[in-house]
Every structure is written in structure tokens, then in C-alpha cells.
Amino acid sequence: MRAVQITEFGGPEVLKIADVAEPVPAEGQVLITVDRAGVNYADTHQVENSYLSKAELPLIPGGEVVGRTPDGRRVVALVGSGGYAEKAVAHAPYAFDVPEGVSDGDALALVLQGTTAWHLLKNSTHLKPGESVLVHAGAGGVGSLAVQLAKLWGAGRVIATASTEEKRKQVLELGADAAIDGDPEGLKERILEANNGKPVDIVLEMVGGKTFDESFDALARFGRLVTFGAASRQSAKAIEPGRLMKGSKTIAGFWLADCFKNPALLGDPLAELFGLAQEGKLRPIVGGDYPLSDIATAHEDLRARRTVGKLVLDPTR
Structure with a gap:
């Protein structure tokens, strides 16, 4: 499958498209066919290995995805890493069902x-x-x-x-x-x-x-x-x-x-946020939808403060 993989730490220039094996879910995990992956400022730290938790190479960055499980559920999930890809795995408690009326971009903005x-x-x-x-x-x-x-x-x-x-x-x-x-x-x-x-x-x-x-x-x-x-x-x-x-x-x-050990610390706020979005009281801003192949540009734009709101990646492009 196509994915963004880094084999050395650095700036946006180290983000490369690679052909890698599909992830295999372990017990308690779900496989997700990714429709969109989220891009976060923390990812720029992860890529240069300056984040609070240290990374290991080779690495597929990306902390959250939205897509479909094999049984047809539409979910948004926190994955830690591995999100910049056509498929990703998540621990089941951190894959949250996305309600009707909440777009892929909105779901990614709200989950993190x-x-x-x-x-x-x-x-x-x-x-x-x-x-x-x-x-x-x-x-x-x-x-x-x-x-x-x-x-x-x-x-x-x-x-x-x-x-x-x-x-x-x-x-x-x-x-x-x-x-x-x-x-x-x-x-x-x-x-x-x-x-x-x-x-x-x-x-x-x-x-x-x-x-x-x-x-x-x-x-x-x-x-x-x-x-x-x-x-x-x-x-x-x-x-x-x-x-x-x-x-x-x-x-x-x-x-x-620090909320990850208790899924309710994520799921309960997310349910409230989904409700506010459905009611039109909260408007997530999706500021850029980049092809997977343009991930370096997404990181450059983010670091240069050229962006607004949430940035997402399309793994089909």
C-alpha cells in the first residue's frame, strides 16, 4: 500500500511516499481503510524526533484517521502513528463512530x-x-x-x-x-x-x-x-x-x-463535540485537503503558519 514513511529524522524533506506492507490488526485492534488522515503540528515534531515521546525509524507518521472498518463502520480513530497511509490500525476503544452530518474533516478536527x-x-x-x-x-x-x-x-x-x-x-x-x-x-x-x-x-x-x-x-x-x-x-x-x-x-x-489510558476521557468529550457540530453550534474549520503525495508541502505550510484550522490528507491521491 502507499504510505508516507521516513527513514531519517529531519524537516519536511524527509517525508517520502513508499510502498509498504499493509498493517495487520492484532487482537483488540481494528483495521481502517483510510478516507482522510489528519495532519497536526505535533507531527512536525515527531518527524524531527523532538516530540515528548520519542519515535523510532522507520516511521509512518500520522496520529488520526477517518475511514471504514471491514464491517462497514465509519469511524474516526486515534492511532498514535501510521496514519499517513491507505490503511491503518487502531486499538478498538479509540475508534469512535462518526454520526450522520459530521464530515470526514470535521471528525478529524474534533477527535484531536x-x-x-x-x-x-x-x-x-x-x-x-x-x-x-x-x-x-x-x-x-x-x-x-x-x-x-x-x-x-x-x-x-x-x-x-x-x-x-x-x-x-x-x-x-x-x-x-x-x-x-x-x-x-x-x-x-x-x-x-x-x-x-x-x-x-x-x-x-x-x-x-x-x-x-x-x-x-x-x-x-x-x-x-x-x-x-x-x-x-x-x-x-x-x-x-x-x-x-x-x-x-x-x-x-x-x-x-495523558488521556489515552482512559478512553472515556476522549469519547465523552468527543460525543459532546459531535452533538454541538450536528446542532450547528460548533464549526470546525478544515483549512487544507492535501494529496498524500504533497505531505511535505502540508508540513511546510503548517510550520510557516500559512494554514488555518485542520489539515487533512487524501491517501487516494
């Missing part, structure tokens, strides 16, 4: 980015009605859903960062109350200005480096910042305990893989 946004707001920061929320990369896969969910769940003011005027316009259309440039220089001041001169209660942060530092400095008393990525590939400066104590601030971390 959607459940991430759900946990960031519900479990990591414990959003309360009326609180202000800052969402970094508001036009991205997680960000575009987090903006909408924060508004649905009663946030008082939602501020999103985005790198271009076009993206800032898009996040406003999704329901953000303000959209600002995410450049780290002067970011704290722009955050405060966008929040009517006041610090923010919640920050969803996935850039790292100076963006993390500026965002922390813009936190209100009892504010919560959750970090769930490092797109800048830079580390933030250390936070001394006294800086947390003054202002009673909280820093949390989130990694969706």
Missing part, C-alpha cells in the same frame, strides 16, 4: 484538536462564566475550536492572537471579541489593551519562548495559564515560585496522550 480544546477549558483552566480567555493561534486547529467553545460556555471576553490580518478577521467571525497580532514583542501591552486595560483570567498557550513569558505577565490575580505546545521551538524563562505566589497564579500543562 476538539478534545484538546475541551480539556484545556474544562479540566486544565476550569473556565467559569464571565472570565476572560486569551487563545493563542486562534485560527489554528485547537484555537479555532477553543474560541467557539469559550463563547459557548460563557466566557466574558475572548481574545485571540493570529499572525495575519486575514486570520484575525477569521477569528472575529468565529466569535472572538478581539483579535491581536501574536508577535511576542509588546504582546503583554496588546493583551491588556484588548481586554479593556485589565489582565486576563485564562491563557491557552502553545507557542513557548517569549510568547509564554509575555502571556504570563498579562495574567490576572488567580489567573491560569495552560501550556500545550511549543510551536516556536523555544523555551520560556524559568518561573520562580514567588512569581506564582504574587497574584496567586497557576501554570498547568496539557498533553492529550
Whole structure:
């Protein structure tokens, strides 16, 4: 079968189409004929072996797929790796039935980015009605859903960062109350200005480096910042305990893989998200549908911040 396989770690240039053997499901696994595979920013880290969990070569990247099982079920599944292919295997508890009215792209957006946004707001920061929320990369896969969910769940003011005027316009259309440039220089001041001169209660942060530092400095008393990525590939400066104590601030971390030992931590939020999408209350954004043969371009576009929403791959092309 056709698949994207890497035999060395590196940038988008190491992503090559290869002819590999079809995967054989073990006991407790299901085989899926892939209609679309999801592309995530974490995949760019996996390909260069800079992710939280280390990879081994040779590797077929790709953490989630949507497609059909041999018995005809239409499922979206988290596979860990192996998704960039015509067929993939998933552990049965992590293959979720896709309801009518939810497209392939929507299902892929919700199974990983959607459940991430759900946990960031519900479990990591414990959003309360009326609180202000800052969402970094508001036009991205997680960000575009987090903006909408924060508004649905009663946030008082939602501020999103985005790198271009076009993206800032898009996040406003999704329901953000303000959209600002995410450049780290002067970011704290722009955050405060966008929040009517006041610090923010919640920050969803996935850039790292100076963006993390500026965002922390813009936190209100009892504010919560959750970090769930490092797109800048830079580390933030250390936070001394006294800086947390003054202002009673909280820093949390989130990694969706920590939910994998309990399928309900994924299935229950996903069912809620599917329902919201079916009711028209939540609109996943599919920002690019690439042929499998153009996977390197997809990674280049993602790393260069040229994309919005969820990116998907078509293994038939």
C-alpha cells in the first residue's frame, strides 16, 4: 500500500511516499481503510524526533484517521502513528463512530484538536462564566475550536492572537471579541489593551519562548495559564515560585496522550463535540485537503503558519 514513511529524522524533506506492507490488526485492534488522515503540528515534531515521546525509524507518521472498518463502520480513530497511509490500525476503544452530518474533516478536527480544546477549558483552566480567555493561534486547529467553545460556555471576553490580518478577521467571525497580532514583542501591552486595560483570567498557550513569558505577565490575580505546545521551538524563562505566589497564579500543562489510558476521557468529550457540530453550534474549520503525495508541502505550510484550522490528507491521491 502507499504510505508516507521516513527513514531519517529531519524537516519536511524527509517525508517520502513508499510502498509498504499493509498493517495487520492484532487482537483488540481494528483495521481502517483510510478516507482522510489528519495532519497536526505535533507531527512536525515527531518527524524531527523532538516530540515528548520519542519515535523510532522507520516511521509512518500520522496520529488520526477517518475511514471504514471491514464491517462497514465509519469511524474516526486515534492511532498514535501510521496514519499517513491507505490503511491503518487502531486499538478498538479509540475508534469512535462518526454520526450522520459530521464530515470526514470535521471528525478529524474534533477527535484531536476538539478534545484538546475541551480539556484545556474544562479540566486544565476550569473556565467559569464571565472570565476572560486569551487563545493563542486562534485560527489554528485547537484555537479555532477553543474560541467557539469559550463563547459557548460563557466566557466574558475572548481574545485571540493570529499572525495575519486575514486570520484575525477569521477569528472575529468565529466569535472572538478581539483579535491581536501574536508577535511576542509588546504582546503583554496588546493583551491588556484588548481586554479593556485589565489582565486576563485564562491563557491557552502553545507557542513557548517569549510568547509564554509575555502571556504570563498579562495574567490576572488567580489567573491560569495552560501550556500545550511549543510551536516556536523555544523555551520560556524559568518561573520562580514567588512569581506564582504574587497574584496567586497557576501554570498547568496539557498533553492529550495523558488521556489515552482512559478512553472515556476522549469519547465523552468527543460525543459532546459531535452533538454541538450536528446542532450547528460548533464549526470546525478544515483549512487544507492535501494529496498524500504533497505531505511535505502540508508540513511546510503548517510550520510557516500559512494554514488555518485542520489539515487533512487524501491517501487516494
